[in-house]
Amino acid sequence: MKYGEVIHARLHKRINRFIAEVLIDGKLEQVHIKNTGRLKELLRPDAEVILERSGNPNRKTRFSLIAAAKNGSWVNIDSQAPNTVAFDALKEGKITEFGSVKLVKREVTFGASRFALYFEQKDAKGFIEVKGVTLEKGGIALFPDAPTTRGTKHVLELANAALEGYTCVILFVVQMKAARTFVPHREMDAAFADALLEASRQGVQILAYDSIVKEDELVLDKALPVYLA
Incomplete structure (x- = not known):
């Protein structure tokens, strides 16, 4: 963007x-x-x-x-940017885990939550919840940087959607190039880290991508290894 x-x-x-x-x-x-x-x-x-x-x-x-x-x-640090760059990358087929999609919509409601993206492919329909990451320590990208009950609610709701047959993904957009891996910030919010681990067990895919950050532009770049703990 x-x-x-x-x-x-x-x-x-x-x-x-x-x-x-x-x-x-x-x-x-x-x-x-x-x-x-x-x-x-x-x-x-x-x-x-x-x-x-x-x-x-x-x-x-x-x-x-x-x-x-x-x-x-x-x-x-623009909290609105991750949704936009994820939307653009998904439409352009630049998120390798998806390839091309035939439909992408922003801000779609499911249950009691509103997810960042809804998409359709030839054989799948699904939701992507996008989280922006600005905290990095020693090459490790961490989320959240403050307790987030809203974030935990989104993760659990996404797990429910996965159980109903939707393809569900949580995409952490790391808003920098300094990180080598992504890990949930358990010290900051153990409930969020637990919810993320449980969602993964229920079929929710957990992805993290870093970004190219220029003075006037933010572009989703490369996938980072994700370690759930």
């Missing part, structure tokens, strides 16, 4: 979940953060960040914070 006009800035401080204060050409300005996660290892004082200019003249903030530098590379 491509962004519009982007600029570089320096993070001064994060004010709350939604707002950060940055330095643009030496002047302080408040910007919207496109991710409500903790992001402690990324949104540090003086971190280099990328901002996208808003096209809405009525918005209180002129820019949205979409990426932060870590160890010389960019990490995309």
